[in-house]
Amino acid sequence: METLLEPLAFPFFQRALLASVLAGTVCALIGSYVVLKGLAFIGDAIAHAAFPGVVAAFLVGAPYVIGGGLAAFASAIAIGWVSRRARLRVDTAIGVVFAGAFALGILLLSRIESYVGDLFGFLLGNVLAIGADDLVALLVLGGLVIVVVALLWKELLYATFDPLGAAAAGLRVSALDYLFLGLVAVTIVVSLQAVGIILVVAFLVTPPAS
Numbered sequence: 001m002e003t004l005l006e007p008l009a010f011p012f013f014q015r016a017l018l019a020s021v022l023a024g025t026v027c028a029l030i031g032s033y034v035v036l037k038g039l040a041f042i043g044d045a046i047a048h049a050a051f052p053g054v055v056a057a058f059l060v061g062a063p064y065v066i067g068g069g070l071a072a073f074a075s076a077i078a079i080g081w082v083s084r085r086a087r088l089r090v091d092t093a094i095g096v097v098f099a100g101a102f103a104l105g106i107l108l109l110s111r112i113e114s115y116v117g118d119l120f121g122f123l124l125g126n127v128l129a130i131g132a133d134d135l136v137a138l139l140v141l142g143g144l145v146i147v148v149v150a151l152l153w154k155e156l157l158y159a160t161f162d163p164l165g166a167a168a169a170g171l172r173v174s175a176l177d178y179l180f181l182g183l184v185a186v187t188i189v190v191s192l193q194a195v196g197i198i199l200v201v202a203f204l205v206t207p208p209a210s
Contacts, residue, residue: 049075125196
């Protein structure tokens with residue numbers, strides 16, 4: 001037991017553990033709606049779409065949370081807008097936005113001449129590198145997601161199971177859909193450094209699916 005608890009004496013391990021618990025909690029919470037809506041692909045898509053924002057933040061010296069968050073949120077809203085305006089299936093809109101955004105991220109990354117380990121860390125995650133400022137930002141964003149879901153869980157659930165009935169009952173289903181996409185985007189930003197772009201979809205889908 002002492003061997004298992006010994007790493008907890010190190011601050012970086014404490015931050016890593018707290019960030020992992022937060023990512024797992026928020027992903028399981030939002031992932032329940034993702035699975036119920038049949039949008040398992042959306043987590044992977046928005047996670048990849050956040051990549052150009054992370055690279056852009058690195059290029060200008062801004063916090064990755066801001067760059068990745070803006071890119072993820074913009075991509076989530078774009079998915080909703082494209083699916084509604086172009087009358088495409090949501091999975092088709094996801095594919096269009098996902099491919100374009102990730103290609104932009106790769107293009108920006110290719111403009112950096114030297115090897116950038118920090119950016120490759122976001123592909124696979126680097127939970128032990130989470131600093132105190134990063135943890136504070138993740139706690140704020142994760143807490144925001146939890147509070148919003150706690151306040152609107154009934155409305156989100158109604159719009160998920162029966163969108164026509166929810167609209168007839170007076171709920172603004174389109175607004176709830178955009179809100180849900182925004183929550184998915186924030187959830188992915190919370191999880192990026194902990195589990196990486198590649199594994200975030202597993203965090204979103206596997207626990208709720210089980």
